[in-house]
Amino acid sequence: xxxxxxxxxxxxxxxxxxxxxxxxxxxxxxxxxxxxxxxxxxxxxxxxxxxxxxxxxxxxxxxxxxxxxxxxxxxxxxxxxxxxxxxxxxxxxxxxxxxxxxxxxxxxxxxxxxxxxxxxxxxxxxxxxxxxxxxxxxxxxxxxxx
Numbered sequence: 001x002x003x004x005x006x007x008x009x010x011x012x013x014x015x016x017x018x019x020x021x022x023x024x025x026x027x028x029x030x031x032x033x034x035x036x037x038x039x040x041x042x043x044x045x046x047x048x049x050x051x052x053x054x055x056x057x058x059x060x061x062x063x064x065x066x067x068x069x070x071x072x073x074x075x076x077x078x079x080x081x082x083x084x085x086x087x088x089x090x091x092x093x094x095x096x097x098x099x100x101x102x103x104x105x106x107x108x109x110x111x112x113x114x115x116x117x118x119x120x121x122x123x124x125x126x127x128x129x130x131x132x133x134x135x136x137x138x139x140x141x142x143x144x145x146x
Contacts, residue, residue, distance in 0.1 A: 030071060030073060033067065033071045033073055034073065036067055037064055037067055037068055037073065037075070040060045040061070040063055040064035040067065041060075041061075041064055041079055043057075043060045044057045044058075044060035044061040044064065044083075044090050045057075045082075045090055045092065047060060047090075048089070048090035048092060048094075048095040048097070049092075049094055049095060051096070054089070054095075054097070057089075057090050057095075058087065058088045058089055058090075059088075061083045061088040061089070061090060062088040064079075064083075065083070065088070076140055077138050077140050078138070078140075078141075081126070081128070084097075084120045084122065084124055085124060085126075086120070086122050086123075086124045087120065087121070087122040087124070089120055089121065089122070091118055091120060091126075097120060097121045098118050098119065098120055098121075099118070099119045100116065100117070100118050100119075101116075101117050101119075102114050102115070102116055102117070102130070103115050103116075103117050103127075104131070110131075111131055112131045112132050113131050113132075114129075114130050114131030115127050115128065115129055115130065115131070116128045116129075116130045
């Protein structure tokens, strides 16, 4: 008897194109960490809607930032914009922990100088320029990896 393994009929000894393609597919590094960040963000967003679970939502958001920092992963700018830097509250309109207004401090009241202000309950104010180019998209949103 030969010591070679038995192969089904039609299989070649060398891997075909389909098998090579499977071997060459790029895997996302730190996939488990990104899944954990996604879960913590979704849990914080869900818990922030109910006033009785606000504290738990803040713990989830704080844990999300800690995991990202420890594993040296970048958070999306959209995720960063929805969490307060000081008290880790989820800054969503439905949570009631933020007041949003558009401010124009220019002397000519030019609409290109509009600034979106989000003020958290803790007093921290986040300012985002919105008047200059209303069609502007963040680089992270426009650059799609394919």
